[in-house]
Amino acid sequence: MKIVIAPDSFKGSLSSEEVAKAIRDGILRAMPAAETVLIPMADGGEGTVDSLVQATHGHKISVPVRGPLQNEVMASYGVLGDGITCVIEMASASGLVLIPEEHRNPMLATTYGTGQLIRHALDHGYRSFILALGGSATNDGGSGMLQALGLRLLDADGREIGAGGQALSHLTQIDASKWDERIIHESQFTIASDVTNPFVGPQGASYVFGPQKGATPEMVEALDAALTNFADLMAAHTGIAVHHLPGAGAAGGLGGAFQAFFPASTKRGIDVVIEMTKLNEHLQDAELVITGEGQTDAQTASGKAPMGIAQAASKLGVPVIVLSGSVGQGTEKLYEYGMTSIHSIVNGPMTLQEAMSRTPELLTQKAEQVIRTFLAGRKKEV
């Protein structure tokens, strides 16, 4: 029996590859002869490069860049197995995990390092890009990324504005005279976005994702106003108003900067990962798919990895079992999208810290249990 194991990471505990291996161990305990296919997933956020590089037998290139708070960090981008397509994961250069919680500051954090990764790839001859958006520490509307690629963002005195979302409130002019021409004339970009939120407003980048990056309610208001100013000026300059465009609010508004200045099409991150990992081909003759994520709740329906997998698998009539660290509110409607059953791996009262440190063992145990049940349901030995 072929079982596809296609989980997202458990943020704060395990990478998607580690999750997949722990699930495989449990499956093999219950069914030693099972054929397992491990396809670590991602949704545009952290782990997207690893997932696509592994699935396509590509490689990674490391580059020192300016981190979200200007300190140097070692970031990397992926070159897929075709040797042509680059995957730029913004979280690698400008991600939340790069900053300890007490130092997070979306007023100052910049996407400059993401722009440096793109420039490095352009300098090395690459012209086909997947831009993976999510898991950012930033709320700068992608301004740092644009600056790294030659765009000049100026205040009323003609001086470059500083780094971060806050500085966008002083922006009055955009000067594209030094903009990297290779972007428009020679390259193509697919944006793989972990969310579809707009650039500004109550559902926008600042209000919805600012708080997880350390923004207080006052900062959220200031950041939303600053992004609105930026969106107004981008619209005047490019003719593209990103204010309410779906996905423009991904990665602190980086999605909006790409939509305004890059020849790019926007897709759900999970759909790009499903396509590049050829998940559908693997599902064709599978009898079951097991997916999972750190927390499954109402948010899962808005395009998280297990949701995309359930949609793909249900079209092919393959049952989908979801194993998650915690199962929150609002999961009932997920069954309508093709999830067969959803399980928390926690097996008794314990703290979050304990659950997170015991994730591999708990995953293996739960996978064994669900496979035993699955086999019993088939009424005959396989």
Ligand SMILES: Nc1ncnc2c1ncn2[C@@H]1O[C@H](COP(=O)(O)OP(=O)(O)OP(=O)(O)O)[C@@H](O)[C@H]1O
């Ligand atoms: N082993 C675990 N046991 C219990 N809860 C866990 C475990 N691992 C992670 N979590 C919970 O899941 C949360 C992370 O959820 P998840 O991994 O789904 O990422 P996310 O923040 O929803 O982002 P995304 O799905 O876009 O990557 C953690 O903050 C924690 O509350």
Ligand SMILES: O=C(O)[C@H](O)CO
């Ligand atoms: O980076 C972020 O702001 C979130 O992951 C949404 O894209």
